[in-house]
Amino acid sequence: MTVESTTARTPRRSTRSKTGATGTKTAGAGSRAGTRKSSGTKKSADPELVQLLTPEGKRVKNAEYDKYVAGITAEELRGLYRDMVLTRRFDSEATSLQRQGELGLWASLLGQEAAQIGSGRALRDDDYVFPTYREHGVAWCRGVDPVNLLGMFRGVNNGGWDPNSNNFHLYTIVIGSQTLHATGYAMGVAKDGADSAVIAYFGDGASSQGDVNEAFTYSAVYNAPVVFFCQNNQWAISEPTEKQTRVPLYQRARGFGFPGVRVDGNDVLACLAVTRWALERARGGEGPTLVEAYTYRMGAHTTSDDPTRYRSEEERLAWEAKDPILRLRRHLETAHRTDETFFANVEAESEALGRRVREAVRAMPDPDGFAIFEHVYADGHALVDEERAQFAAYQASFADAEGV
Amino acid sequence: MTVESTTARTPRRSTRSKTGATGTKTAGAGSRAGTRKSSGTKKSADPELVQLLTPEGKRVKNAEYDKYVAGITAEELRGLYRDMVLTRRFDSEATSLQRQGELGLWASLLGQEAAQIGSGRALRDDDYVFPTYREHGVAWCRGVDPVNLLGMFRGVNNGGWDPNSNNFHLYTIVIGSQTLHATGYAMGVAKDGADSAVIAYFGDGASSQGDVNEAFTYSAVYNAPVVFFCQNNQWAISEPTEKQTRVPLYQRARGFGFPGVRVDGNDVLACLAVTRWALERARGGEGPTLVEAYTYRMGAHTTSDDPTRYRSEEERLAWEAKDPILRLRRHLETAHRTDETFFANVEAESEALGRRVREAVRAMPDPDGFAIFEHVYADGHALVDEERAQFAAYQASFADAEGV
């Protein structure tokens, strides 16, 4: 479980009571029912979009969110850079491993590193994460060994880690389901009087699912400390976001009585700041928040997908110019005099990670046939026992036949 | 199928193409994405609420909606009054019939007459209605014989009318399901190039269902000509609206990209006006609208319910002062010099209706046992045939045994 991610994590359940919490009231605190209006002080091109770093790596001021990253050091920024590079390296390694037949499938996060690292690094150890199947960067931040993420894509399990060791739930494939689990978990956090927060990831496509909207209702009614983090990567397999909504997704929250905000999902700093704001709201007893990270799925939906059938190369190129890693690198170079050595070191480190992952995956054994019957029930089930026994006898019959 | 409702209806499918439609652009036309802002010109106490008649029956001006009822005559107003009184009379007769054991259950609309008659009378013959189980007043406007509504409550069928004879779909009990049917139907209307509209009724409780929110998504994405008419009667059985939402329900629509408006659901004129506006939007190709009719379920949820367990008598009394029928009566008396004869006639007519319904229900025969096997499939099914035959043989065996 030990990994190379920047901060070693010791997940735990916070029992700190809310009374003791700092619970800073945020700028958005008053706007319980409405959406945060885009403030005129924002410098980004799109008035709706919270941006702190331009694609060119220039830091722009934001009256509302600057304070959430006010004290950030160059070291921390370099940490975010490292997180993103290593995550991308891991991701591309997994893509290669799929091509080599080591994995059955891979869902790449290429292009979404800033959204995931920014939000992931905003979390506290005792917060709890409910991912989709693409949150490799968030998993990284939680200290989940990347190798563990590959089990389900290799086909050796359906989820290879203990959710409670890193407060990082299993990947969920049924679109949207996890948003309700997150909401329930958050209701439990509130019941416990803890000041932890919960974050639920989901995609632009998922926003259409009934479950996601029910999660909005439940979280609003119970004022659950949950952040809904929607990575709008513009596509749900082949369908553009216009097939899911005719208005920007962050606006959905208003109708359920909590704020929604759209953040530049390729700007790791903005994602960090906005997620921190949303998490503080949760901790402070202000209930749910929707964050729409406006980003782009630069690769295929999965290794099974062929995006050339439904989208143009120009679109991808336009987004490449907004690359989250490049952006932070430019910023580090110009604003923080980060030299080549640092970048080279991260590069070397990422190569090592790639190697380690490759080797670990190749060494991953196939599960034993009896695994089929394991953990179907916690307390056992007569039929499973019977079938296991039949299976054993059947297996043994071959051994007998082969004269073993 | 002939009934006493004011306008004889000849439902049909409009094939009139949109190009030929009048499609008046409405005041709200521009606000595609946002909710209609409550206008300062409104005279009602609650700035959110569209009201044209005060509880005292005084007509108040409304800059946005007056035009939808501009030409309304005293005769038409009296028609609405008659509709409401007869609907209420029918409803109370059904409640009595349940007490007498003639019905197994009854879901009373008491208090919701204005919401239903106002919206129901806004419809054109070729429009299509998807009700819940409580839209007896809307059924009335569509010309469905009230007796037909009682079949399912008596337990002789699960829906006693042909939806296409009155463009009034069957009652739907599974909360929220019908909103998707309405949306699909409206998508079909649009495909046909017709300028009909569809209206989907649902309750405040239903707003929490995934299906209802999916209907919002689908209708917005396909710009379907559907009006979502939510009767917020303050209660979902024993749960107050706060258990479903923490902001006014009409605001839900904004987040899906279409307008929502709250109308005084006890004001038949306002309901008529607002629904007309919403229907015109649909016909004019502007897509869905959410109307929240703010009203009150004055009776129990159903005859099985005991509201004294969860709500106060004061609450009911406060709403009684806003009674929709009383309000229009006051208005008719003061503004339209309607005399006692009219009211007496309506009263007499309503007594006759009660009598007719009572007699018709008592005469309603139990279905034949073989009905179990009817209409399970349109094209037949071998197993149903087999079971029907077995059933016949089994029935016959008694006849044999009894020596018939």
Added chain:
Amino acid sequence: MAAEKMALAKAINESLRRALESDPKVLIMGEDVGKLGGVFRVTDGLYKDFGEERVIDTPLAESGIIGTAIGLALRGYRPVAEIQFDGFVFPAYDQIVTQLAKMHARALGKVKLPVVVRIPYGGGIGAVEHHSESPEALFAHVAGLKIVSPSNASDAYWMLQQAIQSDDPVIFFEPKRRYWDKGEVNTEAIPGPLHKARVVREGTDLTLVAYGPMVKLCQEVADAAAEEGKSLEVVDLRSVSPLDFDTIQASVEKTRRLVVVHEAPVFFGTGAEIAARITERCFYHLEAPVLRVGGYHAPYPPARLEETYLPDLDRVLDAVDRSLAY
């Protein structure tokens, strides 16, 4: 109290109360379970005594009920979720089948979901559509779930205690038409295993197998048959998943004839699984094929037809006669 006569619904109420008292992690949730005490008053008084943090009125959204119950269970709670009526469980079906049932296996045992889903089920109460169905087979086919249904007050009390204590998700089907039937409940008795069937009447000529609302009927059938000199054994299954084939088998090896009775449609119903497996286990013992009495392949009919639709004394006796005629 130790032993007391009470209605089945009251027994469930008492069992929930005991669970709430003895384990602070137990929660009750569902539509109208709070102030109203449930549409059948099964949760009556619990909201008053345990408050809204323990007895939770939920929004009107079943997927949300089960989905948030899963989340609460992941946080360490033991939710007892109510689905108001059988026919309204389907919006939650996805969460039950793809999440609740599979999470423990998906996590390789690392998480447990001790969630109980209470569903009043079955017909015979003259209700409108969707209020009288018996969907248990639609859950039994799904691995990861346990399905039980008590037939009497004592079982209702104890089986619910056991279901709540179980670390597996349990669908607890309550025979709503037996809610008002009274029975002795000994709250100090030590119950047998949750998933074990019980021979409620011994007999030698034929075995009747049933669960939930049909057990009482089968006992009446046995009475009626006894008057004709036929000795029927009646087995109350209590559990639909797992099914206690051992108990059925033992009975059938003795009586050599089996009739399975349930309200749910016969086609792909519980009777099919029992017939298939018992025929395999008792191939040389059976004097007649396993016969099934249950619902027809048709939607549950309107109330005025349910007497015709539901298995009754005559229909079961007819099957008994047919079996004995082999």
Added chain:
Amino acid sequence: MAAEKMALAKAINESLRRALESDPKVLIMGEDVGKLGGVFRVTDGLYKDFGEERVIDTPLAESGIIGTAIGLALRGYRPVAEIQFDGFVFPAYDQIVTQLAKMHARALGKVKLPVVVRIPYGGGIGAVEHHSESPEALFAHVAGLKIVSPSNASDAYWMLQQAIQSDDPVIFFEPKRRYWDKGEVNTEAIPGPLHKARVVREGTDLTLVAYGPMVKLCQEVADAAAEEGKSLEVVDLRSVSPLDFDTIQASVEKTRRLVVVHEAPVFFGTGAEIAARITERCFYHLEAPVLRVGGYHAPYPPARLEETYLPDLDRVLDAVDRSLAY
């Protein structure tokens, strides 16, 4: 074209094309069925040729797909809705079970819902969770639905034509691991009834019954058994609801032994219903109990275990041997 060899997926594509061409009321709808042509390319080219008014990419919400399909059908359309994978049908389960299945009966026949729900199902393609399941039993138990599953390209083509023409809702289960298997399709042949089983291989010693992906396996089993001198009859059911018991019965009266094979879990599966009914119909003919080969009572396992999990030549042969040993 009259007769042509094509892959099963292509046959479905051609069948959809024909339906779109011949009836303007036919619509295709689902996630990614448009521009992409579906994740399996089953709807490839249809969007291009028929446009977005006929071939509709829907929002990512399955309840919405079926719910709006119902509405479209009420308006006179004949929607063919795709559920992307077996495991994702459950969010739509409520609309299918409580609305699609019951509307015709609810309306006393006054409305018809000619909706086809296409579901690629079954395992064997090395996919991740929820992409390899066989949920047919969960639909067969529900009256009002018809359930079919073709095993070869020709049936895929014709059965889909018939499903679309049917005035009843049909769940059309496509054996995804056979999508690439080629077979002769004669687009002018006049097909037999949709719900009739077909004896695809005659034999005298034992009957194998299967449908969808398992038919090919059973034919291979029959080949293997033939080498050992055993003559197996293979019945391709084609339809799961209704089940063609007559054809099975006729076969079993001849062979006196029956093994049912499906990928879905055995417990409460199709095999149970067949075993129960055929044992009743053929009680005096059967030399052995009906045996079932299918999935275990466990979630569909991760890909590296599916070979172990799925019925294969050896497991079916083992059942054949056990049956013959009676």
